[in-house]
Amino acid sequence: MVWENNMRYIEQHNLEYSMGKHTFTVGMNQFGDLTNEEFNELVSGMVQIDADNLTAPEVDERDEINEGEAVDWRKKGLVTPVKNQQQCRASWAFSALGAVEGQWAKTYGRLVSLSEQSLIDCDKGNGGCRGGLLARAFRYLIRRRGINSAEAYPYTGQVGFCRHHRTKIVARIINCKRIREGEINLAKAVRDVGPISVVIYSGLKTFQFYEQ
Known part of the structure; x- marks a missing residue:
């Protein structure tokens, strides 16, 4: 019944897309047998207080981004292939390291x-x-x-004993910076800096079945 309800939702959304009511389509995937509540329980890995008691600075978005500008860091070799966290709610780790991978590749020309x-x-x-x-x-x-590579310290999808190898460190950072709040500031950071670590609200059913 869950799968059938999700299939009806997908068909209705895509019908509305063909009528111009939406800007994207949805499709059946590996989450088709989950309710939206089950999906969020499975994939959500960010603690709600991710601001970590830091105060956001004042926002000034008067300097707008040129809509004609486009940067695809995947084509420039700063983004690793899509990874699967499986049933481990560790999106925080994937998000953080995605930014580090991009900066390491941008600085040293080697994507790890x-x-x-x-x-x-x-x-x-x-x-x-x-x-x-x-x-x-x-x-x-x-x-x-520093941190090890995924090859030296492979993913298991569950918590285990710490096996960090100092002799196998392949990347390191000495500082990080929180960007100013607002979509324009995020767009500028992505354009000028590279892949940025973000938290995405995944509670909507459209996110569960987003296609393109």
Whole structure:
């Protein structure tokens, strides 16, 4: 019944898309047998207080982005292939390391897939497969002075013993910065800096079945 309800929702949405009511389509995928509540329980890995008690600066969005500008960092070799967190709610680790991977490739010309599993097992300031905070993940990476590759420390999708290898560190960061609030500031950061670590609200059913 869940699958059938989701299929009817997809068909209705795409019918409305053909009528110009939506700007994107949805499609059946591996989440088709889940209710929206079950889907969010499965994939949501960000702790609600991800602001981590930091105060956002005042926002000035008068300097708008030129709509004709476009940067695709995937084509410039700064983005690793899409990864699957499986049933481990560790999107915080994937998000943080996606930004680090991009900056490392931009600086040194070498794209390396980094180990989310290392963060899940070793970053005790976060909750492993129970969710976490981006700010804490970055602070951990700075304190640890580096992280292993996904090849050296492969993903298991569950919390295990910390097996971080100091001799196998492949990337490191010494600082991080929170960008100013607002879509224009985010667009500028993506254009000028590279892939940015963000938190996405995934509660809508359209996100569960988003296609293109």
